[in-house]
Amino acid sequence: MTQQDLLQRAFKEILENETLVSNDPYRLQYHLMAPVGLINDPNGLIQFNGVYHVFYQWNPFETSHGAKFWGHYTSKDLVHWVLQPPALVPCEWYEKNGCYSGSAVEDEGKLYLFYTGNLKNEDGERVSHQCIAVSKDGIHFDKKGPFISVPKGYTPHFRDPKVWKSNDIWYMVIGAQTERKEGQAVLFSSKNMIDWQFKGPMAGSNMNGLGDLGYMWECPDLFNLGNRDVLLVSPQGIEAQGYHYQNLFQSGYFIGEWNPETNVYQHGDFTELDRGFDFYAPQTFEDENGRRILFAWMGITDEQESYQPTIANGWIHALTLPRELQLIGDKLYQKPAAELRRLRKSRDVDEQVSLYDSEESWFELSASVSEKINVEFHQIDADEVEIAIRDNLKLRYQQKEQLFTLERKSFMDRAPESRSCELTSLEKLQIFLDSSSVEIFLNEGQEVFTSRFFADPYHQKVKFTANGKVNATIQKWDLLSFSLVTELKKD
Structure with a gap:
């Protein structure tokens, strides 16, 4: 052909x-x-x-x-x-x-x-x-x-x-x-x-x-x-x-x-x-x-x-x-x-929460289809910190084990499956969340987790929990869809 x-x-x-x-x-x-x-x-x-x-x-x-x-x-x-x-x-x-x-x-x-x-x-x-x-x-x-x-x-x-x-x-x-x-x-x-x-x-x-x-x-x-x-x-x-x-x-x-x-x-x-x-x-x-x-x-x-x-x-x-x-x-x-900062819908943070010695259940962010979440941990006096995303993803840091884990539901049977890495301390966390993907940058890119996932598009909550005291600042920006032009018909 x-x-x-x-x-x-x-x-x-x-x-x-x-x-x-x-x-x-x-x-x-x-x-x-x-x-x-x-x-x-x-x-x-x-x-x-x-x-x-x-x-x-x-x-x-x-x-x-x-x-x-x-x-x-x-x-x-x-x-x-x-x-x-x-x-x-x-x-x-x-x-x-x-x-x-x-x-x-x-x-x-x-x-x-x-x-x-x-x-x-x-x-x-x-x-x-x-x-x-x-x-x-x-x-x-x-x-x-x-x-x-x-x-x-x-x-x-x-x-x-x-x-x-x-x-x-x-x-x-x-x-x-x-x-x-x-x-x-x-x-x-x-x-x-x-x-x-x-x-x-x-x-x-x-x-x-x-x-x-x-x-x-x-x-x-x-x-x-x-x-x-x-x-x-x-x-x-x-x-x-x-x-x-x-x-x-x-x-x-x-x-x-x-x-x-x-x-x-x-x-x-x-x-x-x-x-x-x-x-x-x-x-x-x-x-x-x-x-x-x-x-x-x-x-x-x-x-x-x-x-x-x-x-x-x-x-x-x-x-x-x-x-x-x-x-x-x-x-x-x-x-x-x-350059990815230009994807933010506004220069100002869309949502920000500061936690001071917060215990047990924290709060929920009103998540959107695409967003960026920054978390800066000032102090963690908890054995475990967890972030649940859209009823499909879970990010978990176990401080005593010095272990960070990403858990999602399998595409085949929806059973939980996970990937982990050893992490001495968790100081900063950046999450780029899209319609069916997540890219997680730990400690300014020291470790990175990239995954596709498929969750209910109408269940868009992000829930933070911990089993102890945590001092942290959480910021969220809603992100724009990128601008795409096609030149296919002009060729």
């Missing part, structure tokens, strides 16, 4: 499902979603000519995974977004089963997309190629085809190129699986972005003093932050250990020092980026202000994916809010991008 045929089919899906999708009470108010169908990994994050670009994996025809397009949003401020025509459509022989994840760079005024072309041959075997597309205006792309095939010793699970430039050399890190079924991040280098040299693995299972860490590493991202080299990666196949690695697939990072001459990466332990149920495939970029900004897929492929109620309305999943990364010691902190 030609590119034009696929585009017409995709636009038809959008138009035919527009009312159904937009009337879904679980449709998010200030998060990026696909106009129809399935969204997953964020791709090609970049600020190009002053404009932020967020590309994303998109299946416009189903709410399941299939031959992915690259959907495309642009913004000048990370708040107001324009839905652009798809940047990549799986119409060529080398990508007919999907234009898989990748990255973007700028060079000499042009925008370059690097991605993995996914192909199933006549025997049903996977074949993967690293591919490139180029644009002068950041909207229309000219594909240049494959330029890297899978090296010897690796399976066709070889994808998600992240490209950057350092000291006049281009580097590319790719997620890989060895023939021994070990996950790795492997490196290529180039002087011209055309001829690439394979440098070998820089990190992986059973390398650099690391034990077994999964059978496949997806979505690698290497960058310098605070004079340290940070490697993000999403390993598959890690067994749960206590409160760690509770999701089917994980996303986390290493902190260390990478030598580009030898491709040796000395690093510490693997640390999870997010403790919630729905966070995967994070990608970062550096903007014109020097900030390192992260987006991730607010979802995951697991046994609950097919039970999400939005499927009945023709869509599934979303992206996280943009987050600024900061390195403090050997810990990555994530903070909501400062």
Whole structure:
């Protein structure tokens, strides 16, 4: 099928499902979603000519995974977004089963997309190629085809190129699986972005003093932050250990020092980026202000994916809010991008409560569909503090156990399920609540919990309780729906 045929089919899906999708009470108010169908990994994050670009994996025809397009949003401020025509459509022989994840760079005024072309041959075997597309205006792309095939010793699970430039050399890190079924991040280098040299693995299972860490590493991202080299990666196949690695697939990072001459990466332990149920495939970029900004897929492929109620309305999943990364010691902190303050309906706090030695049951906030709640704890003389949200979510801090827990109702059977992390003290809590999602930032981003949830849209109370004395200040802002413009009909 030609590119034009696929585009017409995709636009038809959008138009035919527009009312159904937009009337879904679980449709998010200030998060990026696909106009129809399935969204997953964020791709090609970049600020190009002053404009932020967020590309994303998109299946416009189903709410399941299939031959992915690259959907495309642009913004000048990370708040107001324009839905652009798809940047990549799986119409060529080398990508007919999907234009898989990748990255973007700028060079000499042009925008370059690097991605993995996914192909199933006549025997049903996977074949993967690293591919490139180029644009002068950041909207229309000219594909240049494959330029890297899978090296010897690796399976066709070889994808998600992240490209950057350092000291006049281009580097590319790719997620890989060895023939021994070990996950790795492997490196290529180039002087011209055309001829690439394979440098070998820089990190992986059973390398650099690391034990077994999964059978496949997806979505690698290497960058310098605070004079340290940070490697993000999403390993598959890690067994749960206590409160760690509770999701089917994980996303986390290493902190260390990478030598580009030898491709040796000395690093510490693997640390999870997010403790919630729905966070995967994070990608970062550096903007014109020097900030390192992260987006991730607010979802995951697991046994609950097919039970999400939005499927009945023709869509599934979303992206996280943009987050600024900061390195403090050997810990990555994530903070909501400062621009998100513009989502507040008013500059003033909509509701504020100060608690002084409050005991037992506290109070309820008159919650809305989308809001931000800040809690600053001045003193906690209680064994347990709990925040119940919309009769579905519970946030619980157990001071004696030094444990923070997020509990929600399962999509499959509505039974309670939880994710937890150890937390020495709870000082500050930021909650970004949307129609069917929550993003929780603890202690200025020391730990983060991201999750989808599906509650009665008419039950919007937020109840605070404690079994002892608490001194705290609680602030709430109602948030606007983000401004979205579509350019699809103009193309």
